[in-house]
Amino acid sequence: xxRKIYKFGGASVKDADAVRNLKSIIEKENRDELILVVxxxxxxxxxxxxxxxxxxxxxxxxxxSALSEIIEYHEKIxxxxxxxxxxxxxxxxxxxxxxxLYLNLQETGFDYDYQYDNTVSFGxxxxxxxxxxYLNECGIKNELLDAREYIITDHNxxxxxxxxxxxxxxxxxxxxxxxxxxxxxxxxxxxxxxxxTTTTLGREGSDFTAAIFANCMDAQEVTIWKDVDGVRxxxxxxxxxxxKISHLSYLEAIELAFYGASIIHPKTLKPLQNKxxxxxxxxxxxxxxxPTIIDNTEDYIEYVPSFIVKEKxxxxxxxxxxxxxxxxxxxxxxxxxxDELNLHANMTQVSALVLSICFDENEKxxxxxxxTLSQSFKIKYNDGLQLFTIRHYHEGLEKDFVKDKKIYIxxxxxxxxxxxxx
Ligand code: ASP
Ligand code: MG
Numbered sequence: 001x002x003r004k005i006y007k008f009g010g011a012s013v014k015d016a017d018a019v020r021n022l023k024s025i026i027e028k029e030n031r032d033e034l035i036l037v038v039x040x041x042x043x044x045x046x047x048x049x050x051x052x053x054x055x056x057x058x059x060x061x062x063x064x065s066a067l068s069e070i071i072e073y074h075e076k077i078x079x080x081x082x083x084x085x086x087x088x089x090x091x092x093x094x095x096x097x098x099x100x101l102y103l104n105l106q107e108t109g110f111d112y113d114y115q116y117d118n119t120v121s122f123g124x125x126x127x128x129x130x131x132x133x134y135l136n137e138c139g140i141k142n143e144l145l146d147a148r149e150y151i152i153t154d155h156n157x158x159x160x161x162x163x164x165x166x167x168x169x170x171x172x173x174x175x176x177x178x179x180x181x182x183x184x185x186x187x188x189x190x191x192x193x194x195x196x197t198t199t200t201l202g203r204e205g206s207d208f209t210a211a212i213f214a215n216c217m218d219a220q221e222v223t224i225w226k227d228v229d230g231v232r233x234x235x236x237x238x239x240x241x242x243x244k245i246s247h248l249s250y251l252e253a254i255e256l257a258f259y260g261a262s263i264i265h266p267k268t269l270k271p272l273q274n275k276x277x278x279x280x281x282x283x284x285x286x287x288x289x290x291p292t293i294i295d296n297t298e299d300y301i302e303y304v305p306s307f308i309v310k311e312k313x314x315x316x317x318x319x320x321x322x323x324x325x326x327x328x329x330x331x332x333x334x335x336x337x338x339d340e341l342n343l344h345a346n347m348t349q350v351s352a353l354v355l356s357i358c359f360d361e362n363e364k365x366x367x368x369x370x371x372t373l374s375q376s377f378k379i380k381y382n383d384g385l386q387l388f389t390i391r392h393y394h395e396g397l398e399k400d401f402v403k404d405k406k407i408y409i410x411x412x413x414x415x416x417x418x419x420x421x422x
Contacts, residue, residue, distance in 0.1 A: 002175055003033040003220040007187060007210040011227045012284045013127055014042035016080035021284060022131070023138060025225070031140065032180035035213060037147075037187045038131060039206040040123025041077065044070065045188075048120045051105060056115075060106035064098075067105075071098050074126055081134045090133045097126055113157035117189075117200045124186035124206075132184045142182040148191030150174065151212055153199045159342060160190050160199035162212055171216035185209075207265035211279075215271035222277060223291065224264065225284040230292030231256070231263050234307035243304050246292055252303060252391075253279075253294045259389040259418075260310030260346070269294070306391040307401070310346060312361040315408050315420050316381040317354050318373065326355045330377075337372050341365045346387055347418055349409050356409055358387055358420050382408065385420050393417035 006026070013019055026034065039045075047070050055062055074094060082088045101122040107115060124147070132144040150170045153160035174183075187206020190199045201208050207224055214222045231253070232242040248256075250273040257266035263281065272279050273296065282291035320330055334355060338345065343365045347358040361383055370379050385408060390397050392415055406422040 001033060002035050002178055002183070002217055004029075005035050005037060005210045005214045005219050005222045007037045007206055007222065007224045008039065008284070009187075009206060009224070009226065010039045010042050010044070012225050013038060013131060016077050018284075019077065019081060019131055019134060022225075023135060023140065025284060025287060026135075026140065026182075031142075031182040035183040035185065036142075037185055037206055037210040037213065038124070038128050039187045041074065041127045041130075044073070044123040044126070045120055045203070047073075048101070048123055049116075052116060052119050055105040056108045056112070060108040062105075064102050067098065067102060070101075074098075074130065078130060081130075082137070088137075090130065093129060093133070094126065097122065097129065111157075114197070117157045117160075117198050121186075121189040121198045121200055124189050128184055128186050135184070140182070142184050145174070145183050145185040147186040147189050147209060148198055150185070151190035151201070151209055152193055153190045153201070155192055155197070155199065156342060157199055159202040160192075162190070162201075164216075166193065167212055168216045171213060175217040185213075201267070202265070204262070204265045205267075207268040208271075211268040211271040214277050215275050218275060219277055221280060222272060223280040223282055226263070226281055227283070227285055228263075228281075229283040229286070229289045230281045231261075231294070233304050235262065235309070238309060239307055244292065245303065245306075246290065247297065247301060248292070248294050248303070249297050249301070250294060252301070255391060255416075256306055256308065259308045259391065259416075260387065261306065261308045264294075303392045305393060305397055306389075307397075308389045308391070309401075310360070310387040310389070312383075313346065313358050313385040313387045313420065314361050314366055314381055314383050315356060315358045315385050316366075316369075316379060317356045319354050319378045321376055321378055323353060326350050326353055331355060334373065334377070337369060341368055343369060347409070347411065347420065349411060358385070358409070382422075385422055388419050388421060390417040391415065 008022055013022060051067060054066055101119060104119045128144055132142055135142050152163045152166035187209040188200055190201055192199060210222050229244060231245045233245055234242045236242045250269050254269045257264050276296055278293055278295040280291035280293055283289045318334060343359055345357045345359055349356045373379060388401055398417060408420040410419045
């Protein structure tokens with residue numbers, strides 16, 4: 001029976017040594033109860049995003065050399081892992097995948113979001129094909145699953161929503177028929193049934209994939225392997241002297257993820273909470289370190305303040321053209337449209353006449369929102385802002401971060417302080 005889901009992100013498979021490290025981690029495990037969810041290697045997703053932009057700029061007319069960085073990067077890892085044996089069948093398999101990616105990149109006549117999912121998804125296909133073959137070669141028997149057959153979603157490309165009934169049906173069947181072979185599958189990528197297409201769950205969505213599998217097969221636990229030793233109260237790349245939070249409740253973790261703590265994809269926690277499946281965040285660099293555990297604890301935990309910065313924010317202020325109050329009626333109109341656009345408010349503030357909404361930059365959706373509202377509402381906005389949040393706030397904690405910056409909105413509740421700034 002499958003009990004555990006291990007998610008390995010891009011950094012944990014970024015080169016041949018990292019893949020060997022993954023192997024040494026799972027070697028010690030009961031693999032017959034394990035499923036691995038693996039991301040694209042290193043920064044491959046960014047690299048394909050960049051290539052896609054180039055292909056679209058050139059109407060698809062680029063040589064395959066436009067992909068040489070991506071190809072050489074994977075080939076280097078392959079040559080290292082397969083000890084230079086380029087006659088191994090994996091080389092041909094991967095070459096065919098590169099060609100397939102190239103063909104998909106040329107098809108620039110399609111809608112951007114659709115083509116995005118059809119191309120960027122190759123990052124995960126490449127990584128899992130390579131890693132699965134390597135592990136089998138080393139005697140770690142495993143079966144590669146195509147996540148697009150199990151994580152079934154709607155057609156909301158680039159942020160697809162799982163169709164839970166379909167996912168459950170397929171994943172449970174997989175679980176029931178499991179013969180003890182370890183499974184490997186892709187994070188982030190998913191599929192629709194009819195017509196059959198590839199979708200993705202949103203950047204950094206592999207955590208969410210792990211949670212969907214866990215929920216649908218009633219797993220015992222999910223472990224996310226990271227290059228940090230667990231959840232910290234701030235991003236160590238941005239703040240000095242961060243602290244590890246060794247135990248937190250789902251609710252606290254959901255709050256942190258909601259405000260933009262990048263340690264866990266925000267959609268990951270609910271499917272786990274619903275089935276009471278603990279989530280461990282553990283270091284792949286030093287496996288002797290204790291993980292952070294996120295579960296349904298009701299113990300009182302005195303959390304240290306957490307500092308979270310969300311970049312690339314748009315702040316929009318909306319006023320009715322007839323100067324009517326920004327009342328529930330007007331707000332309902334605006335939020336309904338945002339809901340239809342799948343545009344999520346990270347922070348809102350309302351005065352007599354103005355509704356201010358802060359959301360993640362998205363040029364296309366912003367223009368759609370403006371267009372739909374412009375008959376009745378006057379709209380102003382600023383892009384390129386930051387949303388800074390402090391959980392478990394106390395007076396003065398914001399000072400160092402905020403100093404000298406231009407403040408747009410500030411908001412404070414009993415436990416949380418938020419500010420939008422430049
Ligand atoms: N490879 C995807 C990304 O970089 C998904 C993930 O890593 O979770 O966004
Ligand atoms: Mg990642």
